[in-house]
Amino acid sequence: MSDPTGPTNPDDPDAALRADIRRLGTLLGHTLARQEGRPLLDLVEEIRALVRSDAEAAATRLSAMDVTTGTKLARAFSTYFHLANITEQVHRARELRRLRATTGGWLDQAAKRIAERGVPAEEIAAAGRRLAVRPVFTAHPTEAARRSILSKLRAVADELDAEAAESVLYGAPPHADDRRLAELLDLLWQTDELRLDRPDPTDEARNAIYYLRDLYADAAPQVLDDLADTLRGLGIETSPTSRPLTFGTWIGGDRDGNPFVTPRVTRDVLLIQYEHGIQATEQALDDLINEVSVSRRLRGVSLDLSASLARDLDNLPEVAERFRRVNAEEPYRLKARCVKAKLANTRLRLARGTAHVAGRDYRGSAELLADLELMRASLARNAGQLTAVGKLASAIRTMSAFGLHLATMDIREHAEAHHAVLAQLYGHVGEVSDYRNLPRDERTKLLATELAGRRPLAGVGTALTDAARKTFDVFTAIREAQDRFGPEVIESYIISMTLGVDDVLAAAVLAREAGLVDVHGNRADVGFVPLLETPAELTAGGEILDELLSLPAYRALVRARGDVQEVMLGYSDSNKEAGITTSQWSIHRAQRALRDVAARHGVRLTLFHGRGGTVGRGGGPTHEAILAQPYGTLDGSIKVTEQGEVISDKYTLPALARENLELTVAAVLQATLLHTEPRQPLEMLSKWDDAMDVVSGAAFSAYRGLVEDPDLPDYFWASTPTELLGALNIGSRPAKRPNANAGLGGLRAIPWVFGWTQSRQIVPGWFGVGSGLQAARAAGLAPVLEEMHGDWHFFRTFLSNVEMMLTKTDLSISRRYVETLVPGPLQRIFEIIEQEYELTKREVLAITGSPALLENNAVLQRTLAVRDSYLEPLHHLQVALLRQYRDSGAAGRTVATAPGGRRAPGDGAALERALLTTVNGIAAGMRNTG
Numbered sequence: 001m002s003d004p005t006g007p008t009n010p011d012d013p014d015a016a017l018r019a020d021i022r023r024l025g026t027l028l029g030h031t032l033a034r035q036e037g038r039p040l041l042d043l044v045e046e047i048r049a050l051v052r053s054d055a056e057a058a059a060t061r062l063s064a065m066d067v068t069t070g071t072k073l074a075r076a077f078s079t080y081f082h083l084a085n086i087t088e089q090v091h092r093a094r095e096l097r098r099l100r101a102t103t104g105g106w107l108d109q110a111a112k113r114i115a116e117r118g119v120p121a122e123e124i125a126a127a128g129r130r131l132a133v134r135p136v137f138t139a140h141p142t143e144a145a146r147r148s149i150l151s152k153l154r155a156v157a158d159e160l161d162a163e164a165a166e167s168v169l170y171g172a173p174p175h176a177d178d179r180r181l182a183e184l185l186d187l188l189w190q191t192d193e194l195r196l197d198r199p200d201p202t203d204e205a206r207n208a209i210y211y212l213r214d215l216y217a218d219a220a221p222q223v224l225d226d227l228a229d230t231l232r233g234l235g236i237e238t239s240p241t242s243r244p245l246t247f248g249t250w251i252g253g254d255r256d257g258n259p260f261v262t263p264r265v266t267r268d269v270l271l272i273q274y275e276h277g278i279q280a281t282e283q284a285l286d287d288l289i290n291e292v293s294v295s296r297r298l299r300g301v302s303l304d305l306s307a308s309l310a311r312d313l314d315n316l317p318e319v320a321e322r323f324r325r326v327n328a329e330e331p332y333r334l335k336a337r338c339v340k341a342k343l344a345n346t347r348l349r350l351a352r353g354t355a356h357v358a359g360r361d362y363r364g365s366a367e368l369l370a371d372l373e374l375m376r377a378s379l380a381r382n383a384g385q386l387t388a389v390g391k392l393a394s395a396i397r398t399m400s401a402f403g404l405h406l407a408t409m410d411i412r413e414h415a416e417a418h419h420a421v422l423a424q425l426y427g428h429v430g431e432v433s434d435y436r437n438l439p440r441d442e443r444t445k446l447l448a449t450e451l452a453g454r455r456p457l458a459g460v461g462t463a464l465t466d467a468a469r470k471t472f473d474v475f476t477a478i479r480e481a482q483d484r485f486g487p488e489v490i491e492s493y494i495i496s497m498t499l500g501v502d503d504v505l506a507a508a509v510l511a512r513e514a515g516l517v518d519v520h521g522n523r524a525d526v527g528f529v530p531l532l533e534t535p536a537e538l539t540a541g542g543e544i545l546d547e548l549l550s551l552p553a554y555r556a557l558v559r560a561r562g563d564v565q566e567v568m569l570g571y572s573d574s575n576k577e578a579g580i581t582t583s584q585w586s587i588h589r590a591q592r593a594l595r596d597v598a599a600r601h602g603v604r605l606t607l608f609h610g611r612g613g614t615v616g617r618g619g620g621p622t623h624e625a626i627l628a629q630p631y632g633t634l635d636g637s638i639k640v641t642e643q644g645e646v647i648s649d650k651y652t653l654p655a656l657a658r659e660n661l662e663l664t665v666a667a668v669l670q671a672t673l674l675h676t677e678p679r680q681p682l683e684m685l686s687k688w689d690d691a692m693d694v695v696s697g698a699a700f701s702a703y704r705g706l707v708e709d710p711d712l713p714d715y716f717w718a719s720t721p722t723e724l725l726g727a728l729n730i731g732s733r734p735a736k737r738p739n740a741n742a743g744l745g746g747l748r749a750i751p752w753v754f755g756w757t758q759s760r761q762i763v764p765g766w767f768g769v770g771s772g773l774q775a776a777r778a779a780g781l782a783p784v785l786e787e788m789h790g791d792w793h794f795f796r797t798f799l800s801n802v803e804m805m806l807t808k809t810d811l812s813i814s815r816r817y818v819e820t821l822v823p824g825p826l827q828r829i830f831e832i833i834e835q836e837y838e839l840t841k842r843e844v845l846a847i848t849g850s851p852a853l854l855e856n857n858a859v860l861q862r863t864l865a866v867r868d869s870y871l872e873p874l875h876h877l878q879v880a881l882l883r884q885y886r887d888s889g890a891a892g893r894t895v896a897t898a899p900g901g902r903r904a905p906g907d908g909a910a911l912e913r914a915l916l917t918t919v920n921g922i923a924a925g926m927r928n929t930g
Contacts, residue, residue: 766805
């Protein structure tokens with residue numbers, strides 16, 4: 001399989017990348033011939049040539065293809081995309097290393113801007129103390145590739161990098177031996193890309209842990225050390241136990257719509273994380289034991305460390321006699337061995353479920369870090385300053401970031417679940433007979449009084465339904481987890497679909513029942529996080545927060561959390577409901593309102609951005625998104641979801657993982673110190689706001705006109721392969737919300753974006769934008785729009801993301817889906833989509849002043865064009881298979897299953913497998929699933 005871009009031009013900056021893609025394509029062709037025979041390779045080349053010369057003939061040829069051959073063809077194109085993707089990542093990583101060597105990293109650039117601005121040292125120090133960046137890994141199912149495939153691709157990347165390094169170091173000719181790569185490609189071809197079974201939450205947790213362990217070993221320590229050096233260069237010394245970068249997870253804690261996340265699953269996932277956290281810490285300690293070989297016969301040791309070591313040796317008979325003897329004069333090594341013994345005891349305590357014993361095991365990370373800080377302080381006072389700020393400080397920074405738990409788990413539940421429990425509890429005490437139907441203001445008053453009171457609502461024998469018991473028991477599970485693992489394992493409780501203050505108070509009252517909060521005792525072991533998901537709630541977000549913080553009982557809980565209030569912003573559902581323009585504008589304005597309310601109440605605001613992978617779900621470049629936030633909304637802390645293919649794209653290769661972590665930390669540091677005031681005069685911002693209101697209003701009307709069309713549900717299901725998403729087995733959470741109807745209202749944002757993306761319509765990424773911009777232009781605002789694009793980071797980033805989605809959209813391919821699969825009366829919907837696409841493209845280009853989309857990014861233009869030549873056959877094949885699948889009735893029935901829940905062989909299963917293979921290939925080619 002050759003690269004369709006033609007011979008490599010040595011002056012082309014992408015020449016090396018193209019050469020590697022061509023090389024891997026050739027090796028893949030050898031694999032196809034070796035594994036399946038020369039006819040398959042010939043067929044691949046025939047179809048590629050036919051697509052370029054006669055798309056209609058290619059479609060006819062593919063529609064007549066048998067299922068077995070079609071499956072192999074789809075696998076061939078899918079494998080090519082995987083190889084192209086990983087090769088692009090390898091070369092991106094190389095370029096980043098080269099740039100870092102010549103121009104410095106993102107933190108260097110941020111420090112330069114901060115220094116040029118002349119920010120006082122005390123402000124920098126305060127910002128450094130407040131810095132708290134947390135990527136949060138979620139199990140949202142948008143990664144189509146199996147871990148087995150990803151690990152093979154990582155091995156290909158390692159091989160390409162090893163060859164490049166040998167070429168530089170030893171002058172070895174590149175590509176001297178293709179045998180290892182050929183072996184990996186054969187293994188890749190022989191590995192099933194489809195999952196047999198749906199993963200459960202513990203499977204998803206292990207997948208996240210794979211990345212967290214890699215980050216622990218490489219990227220995170222580098223970024224943390226670079227940050228310490230950057231601040232030191234600005235005249236600020238930071239404590240190694242500060243936590244400017246930590247990691248979060250929803251896996252095992254996100255109960256909203258996932259019946260498989262039970263209290264027991266939460267405990268199991270935390271135990272798995274802890275086991276891996278202990279292992280990672282033990283490996284770090286082994287490095288310290290090898291490194292810090294200081295002898296007390298040559299250098300002194302602090303009395304604090306000596307006393308602590310003596311206590312440890314008394315308390316820990318497990319420390320082998322050999323170590324006591326061999327390391328008798330090496331106190332740092334002996335102390336580290338005592339720490340390892342405590343870690344082993346911690347593992348044993350957790351396995352047995354016994355109580356924590358101070359001095360013998362660890363409950364949380366505080367005692368572990370205290371032991372290491374004793375070592376560091378002793379070294380610093382006894383001629384070991386370089387080690388104290390070097391190897392040991394680096395280890396402490398990393399352990400502080402990850403703790404023994406690796407990632408702090410957020411718990412999330414739908415607001416209505418809490419009210420369902422409280423309805424039963426109030427019914428039990430006999431005070432409120434119809435809690436569920438109380439007006440929201442009355443329910444708020446009731447719950448505020450309850451939270452401020454002292455009585456228990458529930459007793460040991462209180463009867464609850466099974467569903468209510470599961471919800472209630474989560475709060476008990478949180479308390480037990482904190483007792484068992486330490487307070488940092490769970491810190492936030494997120495309330496999905498928060499519509500009012502009562503939704504937050506309901507969760508707080510249930511937490512009080514479980515002993516997690518005590519208004520009168522100034523204790524709050526968790527914080528409560530309203531999740532604002534729809535445009536209406538985003539618009540009302542400031543009012544909700546103001547009312548919430550005005551309640552004395554709730555304000556006391558916030559005070560107990562250090563006067564910090566977290567609010568989560570939902571990108572995916574707001575986009576699905578209102579379209580990308582209104583969603584982005586509502587989120588932007590909500591941040592301003594929340595910022596101002598928090599300031600009035602003397603509360604620090606932490607915004608949690610629920611971003612997805614695609615632009616239609618809030619995705620896009622993280623660095624640009626952070627810098628485009630309203631002024632003053634970033635005060636050191638931020639949380640951002642990382643999910644699906646975004647995780648593998650960002651964190652598979654260590655160099656890219658370092659880059660992505662560093663650019664996020666650097667952007668937050670820069671925004672915290674340099675974006676505290678408006679960049680433009682307030683009257684100019686007001687003018688831009690008015691223009692955006694016009695754009696948003698018209699865009700919303702156009703988008704709602706589409707989604708409220710009574711024919712849209714039937715059109716969507718007919719023109720997209722969305723019914724296949726569940727069969728991909730890429731996540732434990734159902735695609736539809738509980739009790740959802742057959743329409744689109746109950747469909748989650750991921751399958752919504754998935755369907756549009758697979759059929760290349762990509763409606764969530766741009767629809768309505770053209771109507772909005774046209775309305776503003778008609779209102780005489782064309783000069784204002786151009787001014788906004790030139791000077792307003794928010795608007796420029798918004799249009800840039802839309803431009804990317806317009807480029808990925810290919811309505812000539814979409815037309816094939818529509819003409820083949822959609823009944824005639826429904827095809828008028830496609831005409832609406834075409835008209836809005838052309839309008840949006842025309843309006844965007846009018847503002848950017850470019851003759852074509854991505855005109856200023858020739859490399860990306862070329863890359864997408866190359867991908868399209870491989871994607872088109874997959875789309876044609878998918879359309880043909882979908883028609884066969886639906887005509888056969890396979891789409892409307894459950895395929896027979898064999899023992900163990902796996903699909904039994906048969907025509908229906910083979911057809912479904914072929915289709916799923918095309919889904920995987922298109923997802924790989926588009927670099928997005930949902």
